[in-house]
Amino acid sequence: VSEPVSHAPSNVARNVAASRVQAPHPSMFLRMLVRAAILRRGRAASALLAMVVAAAVTTTVLNLYVDVQAKLYREFRDYGANVILVGRDHSSLPADALSHVDSTLAGHGVAAPFAMVVARTTTGQPVVVVGTDFDRVRQLNRWWSVSNWPAAPQQALVGVRASSTVAPNSQPFDLAFQGRTLRIIPAGTVQTGAAEDSRIYLSLADFAAWSGVEPSTIEVAADGSPEKISAVMNQLAQAIPAADVRPVRQIVEGEARVLGKTRSTLLAATALIVLTSALCVLSTLMGWVSDRRRDFAIMKALGASGRLLNGFFAAEAAILGATGALVGFIAGIGIAAWIGRVNFHAAVVPRFSVLPAVLAGSIVVTLLSAILPISLLRRVQPAAILRGE
Amino acid sequence: MFARLVYESFRRQKRRKVLAGVAITLGVTVATAMIAVATDIGDKINRELRAIGANLVITPQEDSLDVEIGGVNLKPPSDGAFLNEADLPKIKEIFWHNNVTGFAPVLPVTVSIEVNGRGRQDATLVGTYFAKHIPLGKEEFVTGVRSTYPWWKISGSWPADDSRDVLVGERLAARMDLKPGEQLAVSDRQLRVSGILSTGGVEDDQMVASLALAQEILGKPGAVRRIYVSALTKPEDAFARRDPKSMSGAVYDRWYCSPYPQSIAFQLVEAIPHSHAEQIRQVSQNEGAVLSRIEGLFFLITLAALFASALAVSAAMATAIFERRAEVGLMKALGAGQIAVAAVFFGEATLLALASGLAGFAAGAVLARQIGQSIFNSQISIQPILLPVILGIAVIVTFAGSAVAIRRAVSLDPVFALRGAQ
Numbered sequence: 001v002s003e004p005v006s007h008a009p010s011n012v013a014r015n016v017a018a019s020r021v022q023a024p025h026p027s028m029f030l031r032m033l034v035r036a037a038i039l040r041r042g043r044a045a046s047a048l049l050a051m052v053v054a055a056a057v058t059t060t061v062l063n064l065y066v067d068v069q070a071k072l073y074r075e076f077r078d079y080g081a082n083v084i085l086v087g088r089d090h091s092s093l094p095a096d097a098l099s100h101v102d103s104t105l106a107g108h109g110v111a112a113p114f115a116m117v118v119a120r121t122t123t124g125q126p127v128v129v130v131g132t133d134f135d136r137v138r139q140l141n142r143w144w145s146v147s148n149w150p151a152a153p154q155q156a157l158v159g160v161r162a163s164s165t166v167a168p169n170s171q172p173f174d175l176a177f178q179g180r181t182l183r184i185i186p187a188g189t190v191q192t193g194a195a196e197d198s199r200i201y202l203s204l205a206d207f208a209a210w211s212g213v214e215p216s217t218i219e220v221a222a223d224g225s226p227e228k229i230s231a232v233m234n235q236l237a238q239a240i241p242a243a244d245v246r247p248v249r250q251i252v253e254g255e256a257r258v259l260g261k262t263r264s265t266l267l268a269a270t271a272l273i274v275l276t277s278a279l280c281v282l283s284t285l286m287g288w289v290s291d292r293r294r295d296f297a298i299m300k301a302l303g304a305s306g307r308l309l310n311g312f313f314a315a316e317a318a319i320l321g322a323t324g325a326l327v328g329f330i331a332g333i334g335i336a337a338w339i340g341r342v343n344f345h346a347a348v349v350p351r352f353s354v355l356p357a358v359l360a361g362s363i364v365v366t367l368l369s370a371i372l373p374i375s376l377l378r379r380v381q382p383a384a385i386l387r388g389e
Numbered sequence: 390m391f392a393r394l395v396y397e398s399f400r401r402q403k404r405r406k407v408l409a410g411v412a413i414t415l416g417v418t419v420a421t422a423m424i425a426v427a428t429d430i431g432d433k434i435n436r437e438l439r440a441i442g443a444n445l446v447i448t449p450q451e452d453s454l455d456v457e458i459g460g461v462n463l464k465p466p467s468d469g470a471f472l473n474e475a476d477l478p479k480i481k482e483i484f485w486h487n488n489v490t491g492f493a494p495v496l497p498v499t500v501s502i503e504v505n506g507r508g509r510q511d512a513t514l515v516g517t518y519f520a521k522h523i524p525l526g527k528e529e530f531v532t533g534v535r536s537t538y539p540w541w542k543i544s545g546s547w548p549a550d551d552s553r554d555v556l557v558g559e560r561l562a563a564r565m566d567l568k569p570g571e572q573l574a575v576s577d578r579q580l581r582v583s584g585i586l587s588t589g590g591v592e593d594d595q596m597v598a599s600l601a602l603a604q605e606i607l608g609k610p611g612a613v614r615r616i617y618v619s620a621l622t623k624p625e626d627a628f629a630r631r632d633p634k635s636m637s638g639a640v641y642d643r644w645y646c647s648p649y650p651q652s653i654a655f656q657l658v659e660a661i662p663h664s665h666a667e668q669i670r671q672v673s674q675n676e677g678a679v680l681s682r683i684e685g686l687f688f689l690i691t692l693a694a695l696f697a698s699a700l701a702v703s704a705a706m707a708t709a710i711f712e713r714r715a716e717v718g719l720m721k722a723l724g725a726g727q728i729a730v731a732a733v734f735f736g737e738a739t740l741l742a743l744a745s746g747l748a749g750f751a752a753g754a755v756l757a758r759q760i761g762q763s764i765f766n767s768q769i770s771i772q773p774i775l776l777p778v779i780l781g782i783a784v785i786v787t788f789a790g791s792a793v794a795i796r797r798a799v800s801l802d803p804v805f806a807l808r809g810a811q
Contacts, residue, residue, distance in 0.1 A: 075679050118456055161455075250538075272756075279415055
């Protein structure tokens, strides 16, 4: 009576065993993965920590590498104009030239107009007088050392060298140009160490009313990469055909040179750091896998196939790698943002384009570093490992 | 016994020791190279920034105002004061003479030019040095616009400093329809155009010739209007801006011996009689900002690299020790105390760290040199003081990496360790 009953479970067990040989039970596979992590919390945590740090450092440097160029472009804009518009054959620019420049820049840069004449003081001393827009010049030429910016009409900014000649006690003085005289109140002095020191700067309105001369030069500091700047130059040349648009080669080439070298050095540093991080992951995982050789031996002794073992350890490594990479990525973005704030006083934009690279890189490195010790272990007899050799 | 244990451990476990050693070597290599690059990057970028042009200008003390619009000088040519060309070599004799990378004197002269009867025209001719050889004791210093203004482009060839050839700015050349090799009459002298100059600045409307030629046309031998000096400077700070006259002895010495733009300008005034030196703010103010950003960036990147390599070394050491639990069990079973066991491991770690640290330092020095050569075309030098520092760091990091693993290995019950249990 009992025979058929007792047969059934053994048949079931045989069937289950047969099905397990063909396809490992997913829940068992998962359980082994989870238990391994729980039972060796310390080891798993330290391996994960190494992964997180490696991924964080890699993310930080990659993010900085991508973003630093944009940051340094901004620093170089403090050098002032990189594009200059001049009326052809020393003529004045059309009246709408500045508004064309502003609409072309669309907020990505600053432009300032300049109009110049040579006037004479009451003693007959010739002096260059420039009409400009003080608010724009202030943004464009940040290196100007100005004691006090003019605010009211007829106030002028006097170059330090001109100041000692025409207005040594900053008293008001007269300037004559083509028979017309203008009384000027010095508001402050400007010092740059260059031609500006010998000039007198007036507001454009005062200047035009007095001399009748319109701006002949617009200096433009356009933001962005060299490609963007040359695109801006092309647009400007099309929008204002009466102007000769030229790059300020001194600034443009110096910038390209410094940025190029900085970027190459940063690339070398990034490569070194990525290499070190990979090395860190490699030695951590080799430790992790060789630490589990007994598990490996038991599984092998219980009949696990080579494929299953490879899959199991590879899955473990991949999960470790992916988790480490994700957490490290978030930490790395935080660190990059902090460096941006501390060093460049501006946020480093998180580059999510870096994430796939970091993720894929981590998983590839973890898989590689897991496979290396496994292939070493596979040659060893389980009995030898279990005996403790 | 201790020495023998350590020796045998290295002899018998070559593979493991090599693996850990390689990790330490690579970590130290990266650390050395990064520290060398980070300490030298400021100087390298400073030199690159010199490509933006001179950062100091020397003018005569009693100079009249410059009257110049768009490269055309409207000041009467002989008006105002001049500097003396004979004083120029003194620029390379100031306290910070090694920081002076180049200088170029200029002497603008207004001339009338004529090409084969194509009409006369007034233009400014600037006399300067192109690549002048200036004897300084036994050595020679080569300086001039070719090194101070690297963005100047020539189609044709550069004139020699002792020739009577001229460069013509590209817009002036276009107006006069001039090509390299042609002759032109400059203030009744027949001169040859050796090249067309393109700078993107006011020089495009001017002519450039040797200083001697400009002095001859002006009729003032030895006269120089201005001297542009390119010097490596330290970013200016509040201390730099203080007035040297109000400083006490020690403070003044510290100010004088710092390569601030102000202190170099001060020394230039001391060297050149009747002169006034000033920083060109567009160049000198901004290079400080760029320089400190790049230096700061590399400082932080180096921290990241040090951190990563320390971690790599620690991980390698921890792995190496975890594999040797059975050994610890055996030693303890034979009666070794915890301190004795730990001493063996720490002894091994020190030996490994020192040997690999030395190898890594050498490799890092080579790597830094390679980076310097390939990116900056100049060597990145490694200070010898770095060696003990790097070795110290290597030993500390190796210790730190081993400490946790050793503690765990030592505290393990020998029975479990020998049986192979966790």
